[in-house]
Amino acid sequence: MRLLVLGGTEFAGRAVVEAALGRGWDVTVFNRGRHEPPAGVRLLRGDRTAADGLAALAEDTGAWDAVVDTWSAAPRAVRDTARLLRGRAGRYVYVSSCSVYAWAPPAGYTEDAPLVEGAESGAEHTDYPRDKRGGELAAVEEFGADQSVLVRAGLLLGPYENVGRLPWWLTRIARGGPVLAPGPRDLPLQYVDIRDLAEWILGAVERELSGPYNLMSPQGHATMGELLDACVATVGGTAELRWTEPEVILDAGIEPWTQLPVWVPPGSDLHDALHSADVSRAVATGLRCRPVGETVADTWRWLQDIGGTAPMRPDRTPKGLDPEVEAKVLAATERGVPDTTL
Secondary structure, eight states, X not given: OEEEEESOSSHHHHHXXXXXXXXXXXXXXXXXXXXXXXXXXXXXXOOTTSXXXXXXXXXXXXXXXXXXXXXXXXXXXHHHHHHHHBTTBSOEEEEEXXXXXXXXXXXXXXXXXXXXXXOOTTOOOOOHHHHHHHHHHHHHHHHOGGGEEEEEEOOEXXXXXXXXXXXXXXXXXXXXXXXXXXXXXXXXXXXXXXXXXXXXXXHHHHHTOOEEEEESOOTTSEEHHHHHHHHHHHHOSSOEEEEEOHHHHHHTTOOEETTEETXXXXXXXXXXXXXXXXXXXXHHTTOOOOOHHHHHHHHHHHHHHTTSOOOOOTTSOOXXXXXXXXXXXXXXXXXXXXXXXX
């Protein structure tokens, strides 16, 4: 198979490239050259935000079985690239987001749930949900519904993460001592290891799939307790998880999802939207999710290999809890003798 990956050097794009190379595919990457691509790819340089940024792609004579695009800014860039590649690629795979659903999607929402309004395929940058929906529209408009795949990803974890969620938990636990662990322990999570997402995408190309897919693990593939226990087991050291009731965390003004990455309180709109999607369509078409312990261990190994500091995308908000805030909440719960059996 011949694959063109737009980007291909960070997180999702890199995982797709490495998975494709592992299958023996012929891989071309098109990017700005800010990061080195994996060995074995064919490289084209260009900046999709520049006036002539697609020149190298336009002048190239290559053709591909599929294109994978992870763009998350102005939808115009997806439209322009897809329009240029129409007729030169068999399928356009756009890595979108579950954020394209109108807020707040109910627990168990499928790919048919209502979508955000106001998105346009040729728009400039607006906000993340409308940008991603605009990218979807651009892919479908240029390639058609039968030759486009819309990967509505949820929480992405694994090696190369440049958003700061699992790397923050790993580095926090490596620091040791009492750790504010947001309860309940059995809170069901939905996420997908970036390598499992990549493998599903390649399978979708091989099977000539089309249309939208919620792409994350089945609900409860792991729990908050299993995730953090895996972090402790992987990192070792002196960390001690102090499980704390959601109400205590929220009353302290701590923001779910950002200050305590991955976690959102049970029963909330956030939990329904981020950890309660119906993923039966993806599972029926080949999605397989590795154990949480493998994701955690491989992410920690990668983090150590690069010196312990994960890269961060400049267009994403910082993640993690200030140590002083954590210490104050832990001290207050100890004085109040909280229920540690959560």
